[in-house]
Amino acid sequence: MFTPMHRRNWWLACWGLALCSPWLAQAQDKYPSKTVTLVVPQTAGGANDAIARVLAQKLSEQWGQPVVVENRPGAGGNVGTASVAKAKNDGYTLLVNADSAQVINPFLYQRTGFDPVKDFDPVAPLAKAGYVLVANPALPANTVAELIALAKSKPEPLAIASAGNGTLNHLIGEMLQKATGIQLQHIPYKGAAMAATDVVGGQVPLSVQSMPSSIAFIRSGKLKVLGVVNEKRLAALPDVPTIGETVKGFGATPWYGMFAPAGTPKHILAQIQDEVAKALDAKETQDKLATLGCEPFKGSAEQLAIIVRDDLQRWSRIVKDSGARVD
Incomplete structure (x- = not known):
């Protein structure tokens, strides 16, 4: 039986939930609240790995949460790239990729295990390497x-x-x-x-x-x-x-960018983009990249999407002309 006492308790419970809901929502929306993994689909010691580690250290300081680099090499970068394409799209697994794996491999391999456009949300360009x-x-x-x-x-x-x-x-x-x-x-x-x-x-x-x-x-x-x-x-x-x-028309400027699994919530992408921009603006980051022979490559997610689209077209021609195939 729903007595007056039950009714009073029910109203008190509803009132308490109403007061707490803003704080509950804030707690649920807080990002990041645990370790963020930056997947590098190449071996340790290369340009992509070095750039990711510089960025991971700075993001960890800014977020107050661990940001770890995980190397997942194999098949020219396909293994690690495909693993992020299939990862949970909650912002806790991100891809730091070289242009070679993102826009060249689709023309070298018959099966890469990922679609370079459909399977990812661009986050931001990160650096250009010499x-x-x-x-x-x-x-x-x-x-x-x-x-x-x-x-x-x-x-x-x-x-x-x-x-x-x-x-x-x-x-x-x-x-x-x-x-x-x-x-x-x-x-x-x-x-x-x-x-x-x-x-x-x-x-x-x-x-x-x-x-x-x-x-x-x-x-x-x-x-x-x-x-x-x-x-x-x-x-x-x-x-x-x-x-x-010396050789007219020759030149290529390799780039590195950050991507998230497709469908990552927009508010999380926006937070990551803001923090990456802040990290690249830091003199400490710029100095570390300079010692590696690299420089920050600041830009928006939209700019990275355009770069990927344009480079897919460019490298499809270069790979075709070279006759290079891996499988």
Whole structure:
């Protein structure tokens, strides 16, 4: 029986819930309230990994919550990228990806396990990385022009190491052959660090490397830089010409961006975007990226979506022209 006492208690309960509801909603909406994972679909030690770790440290400070980097390499970045495409879209699993895995792999692999557009919500571009054509110091060429002359004078192609079949390092080497008419023998490794180490050791004379994976070797004189891959000279190597200064029209500026699983709530995406922008604005972040030969690449989610769309078109042509296939 619903007595007057029951009625009074019922009204008190409703009144209490009404008073508490704003605080309950606020508690439920608070993001992040636990560890955020940044998935890097490449091995540790490369450009993407280094950038993600700089960002993770700053975001952890800003949020007051742990932000961890988890490397999930495999299939040229497909394994980690696909895992985020299938992850829960609550903002606690985010992808920090290189352009190579996001916009090049769909044309190299018959099956990647993800759709580069439909499976992700763009969060923000993060950084641009310097890429360089490096050589063992014993190679008798110190510039791109000298390398072209040397390659054309030899009956056998010069070997060039990459981080693996279909990686950005590999494709840039293919672009260089097409643009210059020289012949290079591609030697794939399991990661950029292994490729750089063998160039230092003299097993292979050439490689295309990101600045984070090669800058220590360059500074110590164990690798020499023949040219900068990017369209513009690098702040870290202001006296080194771009390859495009010798080979007209040549150039590529690799980028790195953050993505969330498709369908992530808009208010969570907005919070992440604001915090990423704040982190990239910090002088500490900019200084750390500069030591890696990288620079912040600030922009909106909409700008990242346009970059992905445009680069999908661009790299589809480059991959087709190169004839590169991984499976």
